[in-house]
Amino acid sequence: MNNQNTAKSVNSDSSTFDVEKIRADFPILQEQVNGKPLVYLDNAATSQKPNQVIETLDKYYREYNSNIHRGVHTLSETATAVYETAREKVKSFVNANSTKEIIFVRGATEAINLVAQSFGRDSLGPEDEIIITELEHHSNIVPWQLLCEQTGAKLHYIPINDAGELILEEYEKLLNKKTSIVAVGHISNALGTINPIKDIIDKAHAVGAKVLVDGAQAVPHTKVDVQQLGCDFYVFSGHKLFGPTGIGVLYGREALLDAMPPYQGGGDMIQTVSMTKSTFNALPHKFEAGTPHIAGVIGLGAAIDYVNELDLDVTAQYENELLDYANEQAAQIANLLFVGTAKNKTSILSFTLDRIHPHDIGTILDGEGVAIRAGHHCAMPVMERFGIPATARASFAFYNTREEVDALIQAIDKCINVFG
Amino acid sequence: MFDIKDLYQEVIVDHNRSPRNFGKLDDADKTLEGYNPLCGDKLTLYLKTDGDTINDISFDGSGCAISVASASLMTDAMKGKSMQEAESLFNDFHDLITTDKEADLEELGKLAALAGVKAYPARVKCASLCWHTLHSVIEGSDTPVKTE
Numbered sequence: 376m377n378n379q380n381t382a383k384s385v386n387s388d389s390s391t392f393d394v395e396k397i398r399a400d401f402p403i404l405q406e407q408v409n410g411k412p413l414v415y416l417d418n419a420a421t422s423q424k425p426n427q428v429i430e431t432l433d434k435y436y437r438e439y440n441s442n443i444h445r446g447v448h449t450l451s452e453t454a455t456a457v458y459e460t461a462r463e464k465v466k467s468f469v470n471a472n473s474t475k476e477i478i479f480v481r482g483a484t485e486a487i488n489l490v491a492q493s494f495g496r497d498s499l500g501p502e503d504e505i506i507i508t509e510l511e512h513h514s515n516i517v518p519w520q521l522l523c524e525q526t527g528a529k530l531h532y533i534p535i536n537d538a539g540e541l542i543l544e545e546y547e548k549l550l551n552k553k554t555s556i557v558a559v560g561h562i563s564n565a566l567g568t569i570n571p572i573k574d575i576i577d578k579a580h581a582v583g584a585k586v587l588v589d590g591a592q593a594v595p596h597t598k599v600d601v602q603q604l605g606c607d608f609y610v611f612s613g614h615k616l617f618g619p620t621g622i623g624v625l626y627g628r629e630a631l632l633d634a635m636p637p638y639q640g641g642g643d644m645i646q647t648v649s650m651t652k653s654t655f656n657a658l659p660h661k662f663e664a665g666t667p668h669i670a671g672v673i674g675l676g677a678a679i680d681y682v683n684e685l686d687l688d689v690t691a692q693y694e695n696e697l698l699d700y701a702n703e704q705a706a707q708i709a710n711l712l713f714v715g716t717a718k719n720k721t722s723i724l725s726f727t728l729d730r731i732h733p734h735d736i737g738t739i740l741d742g743e744g745v746a747i748r749a750g751h752h753c754a755m756p757v758m759e760r761f762g763i764p765a766t767a768r769a770s771f772a773f774y775n776t777r778e779e780v781d782a783l784i785q786a787i788d789k790c791i792n793v794f795g
Numbered sequence: 796m797f798d799i800k801d802l803y804q805e806v807i808v809d810h811n812r813s814p815r816n817f818g819k820l821d822d823a824d825k826t827l828e829g830y831n832p833l834c835g836d837k838l839t840l841y842l843k844t845d846g847d848t849i850n851d852i853s854f855d856g857s858g859c860a861i862s863v864a865s866a867s868l869m870t871d872a873m874k875g876k877s878m879q880e881a882e883s884l885f886n887d888f889h890d891l892i893t894t895d896k897e898a899d900l901e902e903l904g905k906l907a908a909l910a911g912v913k914a915y916p917a918r919v920k921c922a923s924l925c926w927h928t929l930h931s932v933i934e935g936s937d938t939p940v941k942t943e
Binding site: 732734794795 | 837857
């Protein structure tokens, strides 16, 4: 079922990339919005779903819907097998050592909260320090702020430069033997900056800190190898990876997860329960209390099959070319200011227009069928850094086209026209 | 289908470009902040009142064209109004942008330019932030207003 290894033989020359064939897999791309063909450029918020995922969900609900890990009947055994196969797929997708290291959660946000509370709450105290970055979105800020309030630990931020890149010299100054946790986004949701996480991880480990990488924006764009990176935790959401909402993954090194107390109590995470005490199930089930999002897990498995088939190296090259084209076109627009110009970035075009608020841009673009995100992208510290309340953000996926970039540019021209 | 210019009418574009009554009123006797946490729009209202009458009113802050134009038009409409008249206009305006009730366009005057907002549910908050802030001032609240 897993094509990760065989897919590498696909020609990585993106000129052979057949975008129309891929678009045919995504039924929503045929929709009209406000009488115009949908141009969906809000992929960093959530991605669209291919037929392969939609049909997998449909098949589960129509043919073998049942609870897992507890039934002796045929449907339950089938559902359990497909659910656990999906865990195998995730394990291979991020190259974890074992399926014991793959915990299913609601999304990247829940995964970070799980680590902050289960790993952090018992082990941190007032003498400890946590380092995050100015690029983080709120889900990789607030759980650490809560942990600091609970434990007295101190929170530090790696600053960014005007291009939206982390200033690593400042990171090195922040690191010391009191640093317990470094939590960093692999790729910035607001700006698209790809952070040098291997370097960040190595430096953190040199002072004995543990590292959590928030990969929510990374997994749709780049191959991830947690063993090669050496990170302690890696988290991502299924819905940004062409899978369902409400399902996400926490990868954690087995020895760490094994030593961590449960995050939630309930069914499936126990071995025995008596009136006075319970013993806990083995990994990964210790962290999956209650009936999980079975359909979500199965759908995520189908999404991983889908991107493996395409090969993320191939799609990333196509997306980079699309971003280059969008940048060239956007640079022709007077009064358009690029926000986030890192040398190493993914296919996110964040911008402002002089004297036109991003929310007005978002509404006018929507009238042209162009869906973008306008706002602070749940990354208010990033906005503060650039002294702006919000940006307009177009984020591209491998199913977007040059014609859609042209539609974006024409819609931006319309904004300028409306506001004179 | 809605034409985008039904929303961004000339009067709105104009009041966004050159907001009236923009800036702090130094001798204000009532001030209150309004904040829309979802989109980050922020404004402060300044009122100079004489018992029951709004003698002068101004605002400052930042936001989208809809929120700036709405505050500009609202402050223009409020000068010289009694608290009761202001409250009545608040109700009429609220109906205009959230309901299908027939609006008293004569009473609303230029404020009717914001009627197009009704077709854009996500933008209703932008137009109503300054109004909810004013409503709180009239009710005697000193708690900053938040719209969700």
